[in-house]
Amino acid sequence: MRRIVFCLLLLIAGPASAQDLGAVLEVSRDQIAKPSRQTIGPVIDEIAASGAGAVTFLEAWGDRRLGLTAEGRFAIVDGEATIDAVTGARITEEVDLLRPNSGVRGLIAAALVPAQLADPDPVRRQAALDALGRDATPGHLPALRQALQDPDPGLAARKARLERLLTIRFDPDPAARVTAIDSFDGDDGTDVQAALSPLLATSRVAAASLPETANIAARLSPGSDDLSPDAAYRLLVDAGLARARLTEADQKSALAAHIEGDQVAGVPVADLADPAARDRAYAALAQAGTLAPAATAEEVEAALKAHVFADIYAEASPEVTDAARAALNDMAFRKRVQQGADLTLDALSLASIYFLAAIGLAITFGVMGVINMAHGEFIMMGAYTGYVVQTLVPGKTVSLIVALPAAFAVTFLAGVVLYLLVIRHLAKRPLETLLATFGVSIALQQMAKNIFGTQARPLTAPDWLGGAISWGEVVSISTIRVAILVLALLFLGLFLFITRRTRLGLNMRAVTQNPGMAASMGINPDRVAMMTFGLGSGIAGIAGVAIGLFAKVTSELGSDYIVQSFMTVVVGGVGNIWGTLAGAALIGGLQKGIEVLNPANTLAAQTWMILFIIVFIQFRPRGIFPTRGRFVEG
């Protein structure tokens, strides 16, 4: 039964004039012995069409079990036994095994496909489908259609899908192909893409007139954006329709070859710095017959006018190309939507980093009107604290859990010390504070460099933060960034809790709104400011650990984020956590958004973002959420 089906399939698939296997092998022995991928195709087809024994022969050839005896008989090695490929007789003599390369083996496998598609063994059917997916010929389509029935529903579905794909590629009827293309609506599989893309392949042609039947993708006029006059003329030259033009380099070397004394064709060499003089000299040489005349500018123009230029589809049917283009456009659109989603995630993650970096700054700036230029160095201190903790505490998870409060403590203390030693003495002088904290910043940065060296220190995340979460092929986000997003949200919550539910928060708000009144109510503004500053600095420390997990920990870590943090605070508006959040979202989103428009260039993205902010400040000088009221005018 199995054999009969094979033969039937082979008869359908193979060429009409089927020959006996022995005869085929006799004719093509040398080619089979030393096959090349380019030329072996017809031979394989003939073998496949030769009926009984063909499948066994091809399988053995593909498995490198086929050999040649000394007198030129093909032999199949099957375990211990060796038999003649045509007669099936046992062979005892030495056999020289053939080693077809992978390209040839692919062709053999494709030729075997029709038979294998109907094989009772599902594994073989699966393998046959895989082979067909990789390398199919028009002949496979009817074979596949014959074998569409399959007891395994999964394989049946795959066969049906492959049948539609092959219909797109090989069916002679354009309507059937269009139907098949439309049937893939909403499907973004790479196999569909691979089937559709070649349909839209074009070639650029230049001709006196285009054939009626040509499936034209686009007519081009020389001098348009798609086709420069030079390129158009080169097409004409390549097509043998026009004479080549003289390039400046050719002209120069031709002239140099004809220098006689201090002249070229009567033109003094010293004058040849002038392009017109060079043309004169060349024309004189051409007239004298020494050099081939070159196409003149007028000739070029006339030739360009006399010919038409177009991109022509290799595929003849316009219906098919239209359907394919529409399907590919839909696919590209869906891909862009996915990329948009991925980008949103990226932007969100960047925004959460800026938010973390800026929140401490926003607190100190909002409550005290103080810009702390050393804020970036506090972030750096947090990251180095994380690094030191990791060297002391074994276990990545444990050390991370220890590092977060440790970083908070270290930078909280640093903030309090900075407040007590410097900032308190510069009350109401924010510009001097800015400069003094800058002094602290360069001192801290250099100290970090002296202590930890200039090379980057690792701050490794535990394994459970190592992976990435992904949806589909395009959308993915690394787990660390999700963790940072969560951390940012936690801090938002913590900040809201502190300002709205705690004594410190109440005092902070009181001091922000009316320091004088707050003082007379028994609040010590100095102490509140100190705690506020400590809190802001402590959060910077934790942000440092978070940033250190995905960025390199160097002494410059802080300064990489400080300007963006300033921007976040300025854009968001002072003294409002939602403003900081909005500022971070705006800046993160904007930066990612601009990066999409110019993906190769993150520097440009940052440049444009800053320009945007400068313009933004024009319209909202006090940020997105300004502090309002009678007393903040001016």
Add this chain to the structure above:
Amino acid sequence: MLIRKYPSVLIFLGILAAFTIAVTLMSQAYGTGAIPTSMVKTLGKTLCLALAALAMDLVWGYAGILSLGHMAFFALGGYMIGMWLMYARTGEIVAATLANAPIPPTPMELQQGITSQIFGVVGSSDLPLTWAFAGSLPMQLLLVLAVPGLFALVFGWLAFRSRVNGVYLSILTQAMTLALALWLFQNDSGFRGNNGLSGLQNIPGLGHVPQATLSVWFLWASALALGLAYLLASWLVAGKFGSVIRAIRDDEARVRFLGYSVEGYKLVIFTLTAMICAIAGALYYPQAGIINPAELAPIASIYLAVWVAIGGRGRLYGAVIGAVFVSLLSSWFTGGRAPDLNLGPFSVQWVNWWQVLLGLAFVCVTLFAPRGLSSVIDAITGLRHPNRRGQDLGPDLGALREQEAEA
């Protein structure tokens, strides 16, 4: 008139002249050779930095605008002159190479040769539009003033118009500087990306003049520029204009109610100082030999403010003293010439610890000696600060502090 009113101008110019003559007499080109050429260059560059600091003092010390972007104008000036230096110099080299060919080059070929020499490093073969005038010295000299001037004008107009001031303005100027630096860092912006412009110490047409001589010439030019700018600045701050900008520094709302357009004055002083910085930069970078976008880093502009603060804000000689003192001390410490400080088991290597010292010293100056190094001069001339029980001299953020004022 000016000198009669402010004898310090005469003293300053005298010291500057004496310094220039002394360095000339000790240079290798015109004197004993006691000062090596590299040191002459360092001194010339220091004068340029002092010129930039002078501009910074005008804008911050007198008008109260803490700009963290003036070094960007300095670098822009350097870029503008650097374009000509590099283009013309490369032109000389390319012409010399092509002169050996059998056929003389066309102007087009010359330009292509120059372009590929200059921009090959960033993988470009076209001359960017921004280099259209690079072949012409007068045009590039004009651009030294025009580009930073226009830039400052547009930025200042945008910022002052929307009444951005205080810390906001400082951050905004810092952002502007960063944006400019990032833009210049890109290869396709047409300024050779992070390679910057190099070989600027070779002056086109002066290839036969040794560097020792050139360095003295540039020292003279820098000293002349500083002297002229000092005169200009003194004249500006001495008159009614100076009165108005100092009033803006201390209480700009009140100045508005007097009928002065505060924004206009800020714009004039911002643009003018930007152009002074550009001149300083145009004189600095031929002495430094190389300029790249790192020169525009926001930190450079903050250093400028640090110099002015250390020298003493709101007095012109303070800015010059601060810039000269800090930059010379800095090059002494970082040059490895300072002896290590031995603290028993721990030895302080100044190459590593100078920045720490500078940072902390600066904090101390801000806290304890707002007049900075000018305090010394004040002590000599018997100037005191008024006793105002800690009150500043005006409500604005840039207003002078009690200790900064003169009684």
Add this chain to the structure above:
Amino acid sequence: MSALLEVSGVSKSFDGFKAINNLSFAIAERELRAIIGPNGAGKTTFMDIVTGKTRPDSGEVRWGENSRSLLRMSEAQIARAGIGRKFQRPTVFEDQSVEANLIMALKAPRGPFAVLRWRPSAGSRARVQDLAAEVGLAGQIRRKAGELSHGQKQWLEIGMLLAQEPRLLLVDEPAAGMTLAEREQTTTLLKRLAETRAVVVVEHDMEFVRRLNCKVTVLHQGSLLAEGSLDHVSANPDVIEVYLGR
């Protein structure tokens, strides 16, 4: 009699708090007017609106013969148009000499380039001397304004206002913190000033207002409550209620 300044239907609120509510007000040339009202009546906001410091939410402020709108003008333009303002606390430029303060205030072109070209002339020197003498600072002309006493700073500021030669003078609580003799002096000065220009005095000291002996406008919660002579408004039951409590 055409109005020099005409404020009509002006409203302004801060975060929902109505500081000025549909206020209309007019003053003629060479008129002396007192505006009184309890705290929070909108007196300062009214001055802020006229001088351009605050933009009203609605309404119109017109100025001069051509009835120019002041709403689209900046503070500096309004000041140049001829409206001077005296703040409650003396605000002079403390780091500069009395002379420099007065020179800055002198009526002259205000543009940056005009100021750069400006040179003291015999006329300007004499004017500064006169002004200093008028406010009793003739001997202090070289001193820094920051060294002056509180009262002297008040006088210097008045001198600066005179130098500005405004057509309308807005004076915010001039009597605050003054001795009796100084009040006397101030009253005389204000009355004399009103002979050549319009003067609006914002005050809540009734005794001082009585001495000015002029038309009085009473503000309450951002609106006009009453207008007329002091005796007239004192008899108004609304005013009594506002001032004496209900």
